[in-house]
Amino acid sequence: MSSRSHYDTIVIGVGSMGSAAVYHLARRGQNVLGIEQFDIPNDLGSSGGMTRIIRLSYHEDPSYVPLVIRAFELWRELQESAGEQLLHPTGSIHAGPPGSPIFEASLRSCREHGLSHEVLNGAEISKRFPGYRLPNDHMGVYQEGGGFLLADRCIVAHVTAAQALGAEIHAGEKVLDWEVLADKVRVETDRSIYLAEKLVIAAGPWASKQIPLLASVAVPERQVVGWFQPLRPKLFTPEAFPVFGLVAEEGRFYGFPVFGVPGVKVGKYHHFGEEGDPDELDRDLHSRDEDVLKTFTKRYFPNAAGPTMALKVCMFTNTPDGHFIIGTHPDHAQVMFAAGFSGHGFKFSSIIGEILADLAVAGETSHNIRLFDPRRFSSATREQGQR
Ligand SMILES: Cc1cc2nc3c(=O)[nH]c(=O)nc-3n(C[C@H](O)[C@H](O)[C@H](O)COP(=O)(O)OP(=O)(O)OC[C@H]3O[C@@H](n4cnc5c(N)ncnc54)[C@H](O)[C@@H]3O)c2cc1C
Numbered sequence: 426m427s428s429r430s431h432y433d434t435i436v437i438g439v440g441s442m443g444s445a446a447v448y449h450l451a452r453r454g455q456n457v458l459g460i461e462q463f464d465i466p467n468d469l470g471s472s473g474g475m476t477r478i479i480r481l482s483y484h485e486d487p488s489y490v491p492l493v494i495r496a497f498e499l500w501r502e503l504q505e506s507a508g509e510q511l512l513h514p515t516g517s518i519h520a521g522p523p524g525s526p527i528f529e530a531s532l533r534s535c536r537e538h539g540l541s542h543e544v545l546n547g548a549e550i551s552k553r554f555p556g557y558r559l560p561n562d563h564m565g566v567y568q569e570g571g572g573f574l575l576a577d578r579c580i581v582a583h584v585t586a587a588q589a590l591g592a593e594i595h596a597g598e599k600v601l602d603w604e605v606l607a608d609k610v611r612v613e614t615d616r617s618i619y620l621a622e623k624l625v626i627a628a629g630p631w632a633s634k635q636i637p638l639l640a641s642v643a644v645p646e647r648q649v650v651g652w653f654q655p656l657r658p659k660l661f662t663p664e665a666f667p668v669f670g671l672v673a674e675e676g677r678f679y680g681f682p683v684f685g686v687p688g689v690k691v692g693k694y695h696h697f698g699e700e701g702d703p704d705e706l707d708r709d710l711h712s713r714d715e716d717v718l719k720t721f722t723k724r725y726f727p728n729a730a731g732p733t734m735a736l737k738v739c740m741f742t743n744t745p746d747g748h749f750i751i752g753t754h755p756d757h758a759q760v761m762f763a764a765g766f767s768g769h770g771f772k773f774s775s776i777i778g779e780i781l782a783d784l785a786v787a788g789e790t791s792h793n794i795r796l797f798d799p800r801r802f803s804s805a806t807r808e809q810g811q812r
Contacts, residue, residue: 503586691718
């Protein structure tokens with residue numbers, strides 16, 4: 426395969442967002458190069474660990490709902506063209522103590538957008554889905570449209586479809602620097618130098634290494650997920666066990682039925698709050714990582730709390746308000762970026778690829794991305810210097 430040195434658009438990072446961006450750019454006839462420092466797919470950034478929840482009820486803000494509806498459409502299209510199932514429906518439950526924002530705001534998003542849903546208390550949830558053992562007075566929203574995506578396979582499907590459209594993708598190549606020349610962008614890697622008309626940066630936890638002005642607003646954080654062998658496996662199949670988000674005394678947790686790994690998957694949002702440099706992340710696993718997940722599982726899903734099958738380290742990239750950062754670089758109209766997905770971005774990656782392609786090709790998008798405007802942090806980002 427011939428390698429050019431000049432492209433319409435270069436995408437830095439071929440994880441979930443970058444793979445989707447490369448695909449949507451190629452779909453629009455662009456000569457596109459995607460550059461990934463590790464393997465494709467890899468589990469060293471934010472997209473490892475096999476599965477990611479997708480849900481329509483959106484307690485973070487109802488304005489995510491139209492975006493997730495479009496994301497669903499794009500996932501269905503992608504799985505059809507890939508010829509493999511990427512999206513696994515299970516239903517979703519978002520629950521917490523009465524009056525908790527996870528319940529109230531999930532319900533509000535369903536009502537505002539006319540999503541079919543049921544309100545169930547803890548006792549009703551446990552009766553209908555016996556893998557659950559929530560306090561009787563907890564309140565939950567069950568939404569039948571939820572489920573999970575196979576994260577690695579989604580990235581592979583986007584990359585494969587992009588390649589079929591002529592996109593060039595390089596793995597094992599690290600971007601060292603980029604600069605805007607008069608009417609071009611120059612990208613230097615550990616292997617070569619490339620020129621492009623436009624640059625899209627989708628570097629996940631490494632975002633601020635490419636865009637230093639994001640340093641205080643896109644902050645990497647260590648996460649750990651665990652898989653525990655169910656004691657009663659029939660209660661934890663994708664047919665019997667909806668994915669969940671649960672606020673409990675112990676914090677906010679999420680989980681999945683058994684799929685791919687012989688265990689129920691459980692994670693705690695923000696885990697131990699360990700922020701830091703993604704290149705210096707503690708990738709070792711410690712007993713306290715396992716304990717916090719196992720203790721929670723024993724209490725709320727006792728029949729899932731068998732022996733540990735797997736534990737994996739991953740990274741969130743948090744913003745101060747928990748919303749994404751998507752837009753054009755404040756100083757360089759040729760440079761677009763998508764960062765700060767704050768632990769809930771994967772499900773949107775299909776539409777974020779479309780949005781990034783809109784911004785790169787047309788300079789605007791018809792999707793409502795006001796919530797993600799990079800300028801909302803302008804006083805914080807300005808202090809970080811010129812780029
Ligand atoms: C444990 C965990 C559970 C999660 N659960 C959910 C969930 O259930 N549902 C959901 O919607 N979201 C979830 N998320 C969030 C979601 O996974 C992330 O928002 C999403 O994966 C972010 O994608 P990304 O493309 O920004 O980052 P990544 O997928 O990490 O991609 C960034 C890529 O850029 C590459 N890169 C960086 N710098 C360079 C460079 N200099 N040169 C070349 N390449 C570079 C990296 O190697 C990496 O591959 C979860 C995240 C974690 C960690």
